[in-house]
Amino acid sequence: MPQRPRIIFHIDVNSAFLSWSAVKMVREGQSDIRLVPSVVSGDPSDRRSIVTAASIPAKKMGIKVATPVTMALRTCPQLVIVRGDWEWYKQCSEGFIAICRSYSPVLQQFSIDECFIDMSLRCKPDDAVNLATRLKDEIRERLGFTVNVGVGSNKLLAKMASDFEKPDRVHTLWEDEVQEKMWPLPVRDLLWVGKKTEERLVAYGIKTIGDLARLGTGSLTQLVGRKFALQLHENANGRDDSPVETEVAEAKSYSAERTFKEDLVEPKDIDRALFGVACIVAHRIRRDAFRASAVSMFIKYMDFSVVQKQHQMEQPTDVTAVILNEARRMLDEIWDGVTPLRQVGVGVSRLTHESAEQMSLFEDPKMDYYREWDRQYDERRARAEDARLLAYERKKHPEGQ
DNA sequence: TCTGGGGTCCTAGGACCC
């Protein structure tokens, strides 16, 4: 019996945050920011804000995601800047995922604005483009924003295809189209080839994905290591047998970081930031019923170099004070106390769902106090969250009670 | 112009054990 061909769609929202803000603004009677140079970003008066999403006209002027807003404004003084609206983005994301899921339940959400669906049991290769077009049009008509759909025989090809010409397009990249459509592209366009790998490959004379595909894995191993070399070689040849994962993987780590408006050197300012990020991380693991056995601490200097330290604890914890104390201790070890810092961060990993912490014979007598403090903190946050959601809903349905 | 925040995975070296 011949094997059924795999048919995978990759659906990618065009300039997601920007499109989503545009939909909302258009509904409120404002002009469509998708048609002019515009970006979504953090506070534009903060010189460290960067572009989170850019409209196609903005991209045409050379404004890319992650460029500093100050720089984008220099490139384009009439640039329209809007602030992000996470509640709204979450709703848009859920709406588009739900429509995709109605085409196939074998769905893997890849990020807030991208997903894969396995259509192998839902259509034949000949109908794939029609179905993909219907999906794209349905999202546009019902939700007001456009997507690209990439159609291919595996996830890699579908994802590469969705990145072809934008917006509002369907592209195919079947295995027999790899040479024609993928090999001429610059090697940087291949998934997993970032800036550093590109530099290494280009220095070796590998400029296109085709060059990479034809290179033996031996030489490639010299350049990028064995495991990565094998993967790149497969991918450059259009091969990828990874399945569409429908299970949502549990988090393996949590972290929070804070970049200062100006580099800081004053220990009490830095400690305040450290306290803030430790609260956030600890709150998140409690919210998700985790305990962490490892705490990590990282700092970033003015030159962007990062130093980090990690420590395994004897017992898993979700107590803010314990995490904060570990972080403070490690900060003392890695920071000289005089070099200005750009950023501090705290992370936790080695997560378990252990319900009860084993009581240590030598448990800190203050532990009950710490836990009570956390409980009150979580309660305050939950109240603040509820109030925010309520205000949001009221704004959405002002005629409501 | 001067670069956010939140993740995952891989590698390499050292410690330690058999």
Added chain:
DNA sequence: TCTGGGGTCCTAGGACCC
């Protein structure tokens, strides 16, 4: 006393993704 190889764990750092 010196030598080896393999396995595992831990840590630091670096690459990539959105």
